[in-house]
Amino acid sequence: MTLTADLFWSFRSPYSYLAIARYRALAASHDLSINLRPVYPLAIRQPDFFDRNHPNWLSYTMRDMIRVAQFHGIPFGPPRPDPIVQDIMTREIAAEQPYIYRLTRLGQAASRRGKSLAFAHEAAQLIWGGARDWHLGDHLAGAAQRAGLDLAELDAEAVKDAQTLDNEIAANQIALEMAGHWGVPTLVFEGEPFFGQDRIEMAKWRMEQKGLRPR
Template identity: 55%
Template sequence: MSHEVDLFWSFRSPYSYLGMERYKAMQRDWDLTINVRPVYPIAIRTPEFFSDVNPLWPRYLMRDVFRVAEHIGVPFTWPDPDPVVMDMETRTIPKEQPHIHRLTYLGIEAASRGRGMEFIDAFSRMIWGDGVKGWDKGDHLKDATARAGLDLADMEAAIKGNEDAYEAAIKTNEDALEAAGHWGVPTLVFRNEPFFGQDRIDMCLWRMKQAGMKARS
């Protein structure tokens, strides 16, 4: 019997990118389908998070993500531009956000076309791994979308004029994440049990094996 797991994902989450190769390996090696469910990053869902959090946390985060990347052997850089516009000195989030809504809509559309994993892989590798500067300009996003087997112009045509439906889909994903018992990303949810963080992938695999998941032949 094939198994399914939901992957709640943000286009601004470095840890989402850092787990990507292992998510791909899960789906490649096991009789498993990963359902990509994009959500807005915490900076958009809870704008006061960064201004309220202990000031040591952002510094620890920056140290940790580069350390994790080195440990697992993947390239890593902070994206330019950042998918979320943020004043790093004041840790405030402007209401005007030129990137994150577009990206999350595209993630929803890619998932609806059965190419969610391919899209988040191609995009996250471009901004976090390859460190493409100015990824929002020129053909960078178009090319990454093509590597996922999709057409950017066709996807954006489907989205245009239907933004409310995409907002509703994102809200549905965010509500499902909270209903499963968490709020952060990346989170795998298997049978309503959440496994938060790229450091809980092996534990989620263990649980799915308990449920009878088999390796692909």
């Protein structure tokens, strides 16, 4: 019996990137279907989030995400450009955001086709894996192709159906909060949330209790 789970995820979250390859590998090696449900990052949903955090939050997070990547052997480089336009010194979020809306809508369009896990992983490897100018040229087209998708088709849908896609993305956020969390990455299995890239083995353990088996 194929088990199913939802993975709530953001293109701007380094920890989402650090989790997705392992979740994709788990779905590939076990009788498991993971539906990645993209949400907008906190910088969009709560622009004052960074102002409300402890002053050490940013420096610790940057140190931690680098060592997590090193520990797991995951390629990691600063995003060039950052999916969110933000002044790192002042933490101010720019009014114009040319990347994150497109990315998240593309992810939701991929979710409509049952391929959001693959697309998000392929795109994240560009964004967080060190590719320069991932938004230019054929970078994203190649990511879409590797996920079995056509970028031109996804982009056309992201423009034409932007409001409906945003409604679906908002519904993803509501579903995440109803499951008992608010942050990403969070895997939800049978109503139980597992937050963070360090909860993958625990999520697997729980699913094994429910019958998860290798393919």
